[in-house]
Amino acid sequence: AQKITQTQPGMFVQEKEAVTLDCTYDTSDQSYGLFWYKQPSSGEMIFLIYQGSYDEQNATEGRYSLNFQKARKSANLVISASQLGDSAMYFCAMRETASKLTFGTGTRLQVTL
Amino acid sequence: GAGVSQSPSNKVTEKGKDVELRCDPISGHTALYWYRQSLGQGLEFLIYFQGNSAPDKSGLPSDRFSAERTGGSVSTLTIQRTQQEDSAVYLCASRQWTGMNTEAFFGQGTRLTVV
Numbered sequence: 001a002q003k004i005t006q007t008q009p010g011m012f013v014q015e016k017e018a019v020t021l022d023c024t025y026d027t028s029d030q031s032y033g034l035f036w037y038k039q040p041s042s043g044e045m046i047f048l049i050y051q052g053s054y055d056e057q058n059a060t061e062g063r064y065s066l067n068f069q070k071a072r073k074s075a076n077l078v079i080s081a082s083q084l085g086d087s088a089m090y091f092c093a094m095r096e097t098a099s100k101l102t103f104g105t106g107t108r109l110q111v112t113l
Numbered sequence: 114g115a116g117v118s119q120s121p122s123n124k125v126t127e128k129g130k131d132v133e134l135r136c137d138p139i140s141g142h143t144a145l146y147w148y149r150q151s152l153g154q155g156l157e158f159l160i161y162f163q164g165n166s167a168p169d170k171s172g173l174p175s176d177r178f179s180a181e182r183t184g185g186s187v188s189t190l191t192i193q194r195t196q197q198e199d200s201a202v203y204l205c206a207s208r209q210w211t212g213m214n215t216e217a218f219f220g221q222g223t224r225l226t227v228v
Contacts, residue, residue, distance in 0.1 A: 033213040045219035105155040
């Protein structure tokens, strides 16, 4: 079974609109962390946001927020007020206790005028 | 340097040759990961080092792949008898071992092309 599932291979959003990138995960651990990374065409991996399994509040970092629904095992990334520079690949990742960081297959986001 | 450093940035090698890829993690980071990313694809986990613990090698695709980490710092990923399907970007990341919420910092990667 996939640990991290990103079902949207590609998404389009108009500039200044909000967009949600989906991520579901599979774990039997009680303690785990969820991460989102951005990978622009330059190839670098940029950390965006983190959500811990015990965090009661949804994480927010500027225009990024994480819609964490623990019972559904989903950790969707919401980008508000999209900008052209947001066009990139977005990866969801999970780290279970004392374990490796597992990535999903990614969603390519294209922001249009 | 302040970030994760990988060398070389690009490597072209002939099929059947061995290659070594190097990763210098951020100073003080005890966790180190190697990933492989084929063109337009996601990140495939290869190997994970954490301090003095035995590494998690569960992602290595074949016995042609090996990695070591000397002195808990620099890591080398070795691919023996390279094949064309080994062509990819190899990414290294490091992280402080101070809790679940510390993010991994990535290097710029080594683009390996096997011809």
